[in-house]
Amino acid sequence: MATEEAGYWVPDWPVPYGVRSAITVRSGGVSQGAYASLNLGDHVGDAPEAVARNRERLRTMLELPGEPRWLRQVHGTGVAALTVAPARALEADGAVTAIPGVVLAVLTADCLPVLACGGG
Template identity: 95%
Template sequence: MATEEAGYWVPDWPVPYGVRSAITVRSGGVSQGAYASLNLGDHVGDAPEAVARNRERLRAMLELPGEPRWLQQEHGTGVATLTAASARSLEADG
């Protein structure tokens, strides 16, 4: 059973030590209109300042140590492999 926090779900599944997971939901953000409320996509037409504030809120909620790699999700079979040299923004499905 997952637990829900404002803006994300924490799945209850076994993971290795040091690994955390969260699934974002639409509540808990500042975006308006069609993008309400916790839109994290900077490529969909939402106000850039709203997306930046939403991302900042998520980082704070999850107590992340730094800026995550943001994925521009494309529904398909592409999976991104992250390295230290990976682009800051990636296109893939996972």
């Protein structure tokens, strides 16, 4: 069972030490209208300033060690291997990293996100 915090859910599942996960919900942000409230997608027509503030709120709420590497999930088979922050948003079906402290964020719509991690 997951526990809900303001703006996100924390899944209750076993993961290796140092691995964290969260699933965002719509509450806790600044977006207005159809995008209210915690919209994190910068590609859907929301005000860029609101998305930036929402992303900053998320970083603060989750006490992230750095800026997430944002991935727009698409229907495909591509996987983005991330080590540094990309210059632009990436589009792929998944993301992977082996670098401690790299935060992966996957924007989904109608796809079920899957987290797979290994101990190290």
